[in-house]
Amino acid sequence: MDELQRRARGRGSAPAARFLPRAAAMLGAAVVCAVVSNALAGPERHLRWVGDYDSAPGRPAAARPGAPTPAPPAAQPSAGAAAAGSASTRAFPPHPEKPWVEISGDDVLALHERGDVPFLDARRTNVYRQGHIAGARPFSIWESDVDEKVKQFFAEGHDPSQPIVIYCSGGECEDSHMLATKLHMAGFDNALVYKDGYPDWQKRGLPVHTGDTP
C-alpha cells in the first residue's frame, strides 16, 4: 500500500514533465503521418506546406514577383467571337491598378455570349465536375496544380488586357478573388469576378456542363 501511494505521489508530482514529451511525441507522429499522406496524395488532394493566401489585393504591378512579360494577343479569335456584335456593348477596360473588378450576372452573360472570353471556375474540382458554366475551365485555388494551370494559361498567349471571368460560389466565397490576385501577379490586368457566382448562373437557367471538360 505504501509503495502504491509513493508511486501515485511520484506520478502526480510533475505532470508537465510527463505531458510535454508525450504531447511532443504525438505531435511528431501526426507530422510524420501528414508528410507521408501528403506525399502520396494526387494533385486534387495534395497541398503545398506553405500557402500563399495572403496576396494583398491591389498590389502594384512593380511588386509582382517574377511576373513574365505577357505574350502577344492570341492571333485567332474563337468561333464564338462572331456573336460579339449581339452581346452587350459595355466595355471592360483593363485595370492594372487592382487585381479584380466585380461584375453582375448580366455582364457575365454578355461576356459569355461574346464567346472569346475565358471563363475560369475557382471552386474545387470535385464541385466543378458536378456542374459549371458552359466553357469554364477548372482552376481551383486550393489545389496544388493551380500554379501550373496559371503558367499554362499564360503560355497560351492570352491578351493580358482581355477580360477573364472568374467565379466561385458567390456570397462569402473569396476563391475567385484569390485566383484573380494570382492572375494579376502573373500579368493579367482584366480579371472580372462574377459577384454572385455559380448559384446565380444556375438560378438564371443559363447553360451549364458537367464532368471534367469545359
Added chain:
Amino acid sequence: MNRGILSPWVTVRAQFLLAAFFVVAGIAKIVDPPGFAHEIHNYRLVPGGLVNAMALVLPWLEVVAGVALFFGVAVRTSARIIGVLLVVFIAALSVNLARKHPVDCGCFGTSTVQKTDAQRLTDMKWAIARDVGLLLLVAQILAASRRDVRR
C-alpha cells in the same frame, strides 16, 4: 463499487465516445486537405502561410490522440491534447460568431451543402454547444484519471 460520475464505467464510455468522435472527424479531414485548408482560411484567424501546414497536421493530431485514447495509451496526455483542440475550436467559432462572420464549421471535412448565412450562424452555435459537451467528457476523463492516480 463507485457508481458516481467518476466511476470506471462512465470513464470508459467517455473515452470511447471522445476517441470515436475525434478519429472520425480527423479522417473526414484527412481525405481532403485542400477542402480543410479552405475551411481554415474562411475563419480569417490563421495567417495564410500557416493554413496549409495546419490543414495537414491538425487532422492527424486528432486521429493520433483519438486512437491513443481508444486504446488507453497516455490517456491523460491524449485527453489534454483533445481538450486544448476543443478550446481552440470553441474560441475560433466564438470569435467569428461575435463578428457575425458565418463559416462552415469544417469539423467533419468540407460540406457540399449550400447554406444561407443565417443557417451557418445557427450551425456555429450548435457546434460550440457540442464542443462544450465534448469538453465536459475531457474533464470527466482527467478528473477520473487523477483520482485513480491518487488512490
